[in-house]
Amino acid sequence: MRIGIDLGGTSVAVGLVDDNYSVLCRTSQRTAGCKDEKELMDRIISCIYDLIKKSGVSTDDIESIGIGCPGSTNVEQGLVVRSGNLPFKNTRVAKILSDEFGKKVYLDNDANCAAWGEYNAGIAKGLDNVVMVTLGTGIGGGIIINGRILHGKENHAGEIGHVVIDINGKRCACGRIGCWETVASTRALIERVRAEAEHVPFSVLGNVISENNGVIDGRSLFIALKRGCKVSKSIFAEYIELLGVGVMNVIEVLRPDMVVFGGGISKEGDTLIAPLRENIGETPTRLEASSLNDNAGIIGAALLHLI
Ligand SMILES: [Zn+2]
Numbered sequence: 084m085r086i087g088i089d090l091g092g093t094s095v096a097v098g099l100v101d102d103n104y105s106v107l108c109r110t111s112q113r114t115a116g117c118k119d120e121k122e123l124m125d126r127i128i129s130c131i132y133d134l135i136k137k138s139g140v141s142t143d144d145i146e147s148i149g150i151g152c153p154g155s156t157n158v159e160q161g162l163v164v165r166s167g168n169l170p171f172k173n174t175r176v177a178k179i180l181s182d183e184f185g186k187k188v189y190l191d192n193d194a195n196c197a198a199w200g201e202y203n204a205g206i207a208k209g210l211d212n213v214v215m216v217t218l219g220t221g222i223g224g225g226i227i228i229n230g231r232i233l234h235g236k237e238n239h240a241g242e243i244g245h246v247v248i249d250i251n252g253k254r255c256a257c258g259r260i261g262c263w264e265t266v267a268s269t270r271a272l273i274e275r276v277r278a279e280a281e282h283v284p285f286s287v288l289g290n291v292i293s294e295n296n297g298v299i300d301g302r303s304l305f306i307a308l309k310r311g312c313k314v315s316k317s318i319f320a321e322y323i324e325l326l327g328v329g330v331m332n333v334i335e336v337l338r339p340d341m342v343v344f345g346g347g348i349s350k351e352g353d354t355l356i357a358p359l360r361e362n363i364g365e366t367p368t369r370l371e372a373s374s375l376n377d378n379a380g381i382i383g384a385a386l387l388h389l390i
Pocket residue numbers: 244245255256257258259262
């Protein structure tokens with residue numbers, strides 16, 4: 084058995100993965116508010132101890148630990164160079180965990196881990212060339228070519244969310260203008276829904292938002308769509324077009340066997356993917372929603388020893 088850790092911007096999820104690549108037990112803790120490197124590492128370590136206790140497994144039965152971290156990572160040295168909102172700076176994450184648990188620890192970028200999970204145990208099992216697109220606050224990318232994770236120079240390959248699709252577009256968090264994630268991330272979709280709901284408050288979409296106490300999330304649009312909302316239909320059609328432009332770019336450059344979509348809204352399955360397939364048109368590249376969902380990152384991290 085192996086432990087896989089999926090570290091995100093606001094929480095950490097830890098899972099026990101068996102030899103059939105299934106998650107036997109998982110637990111998570113919030114990491115938002117951790118002030119410094121030590122506090123964050125202590126939180127991750129306490130989450131691992133929670134998992135060991137909850138699962139009843141002996142530490143001796145754990146073969147290795149893998150961790151997927153957001154941001155810039157150095158895979159060979161097992162360190163996180165920097166990591167968005169997290170208080171890591173050249174932090175030797177793998178060494179700290181290895182010293183604590185006495186196990187070999189593998190580390191990679193979180194998007195790469197999700198792709199590695201789908202490739203080894205999920206919807207993309209058995210394929211050679213796979214791109215995982217994770218839709219969330221931004222758009223994450225993990226690329227597998229000929230069965231290997233494409234790390235690129237300084238492990239910066241796969242930043243597909245920052246491919247520019249509109250040079251006159253919005254400013255991105257990265258500083259450039261018109262990156263794909265400024266229009267096709269879940270955050271961008273939610274912003275679009277908010278603007279439209281303010282513009283046309285007396286719509287099915289407006290009702291859905293009111294029923295949710297004014298909160299707009301990734302599901303709001305899909306709930307309204309299922310109720311036949313015309314406003315939502317037009318927002319969704321525009322979103323699919325913007326998502327499709329970037330997906331087509333990925334296909335043109337890499338011609339993968341499959342593009343897998345992860346992140347909260349990928350759970351909508353064919354409601355999201357079928358119109359996207361239609362938008363892309365005929366291509367040998369399959370488009371599919373993640374089959375491992377929230378466990379993709381955990382399983383991929385636990386299987387980093389296979390690289
Ligand atoms: Zn950008």
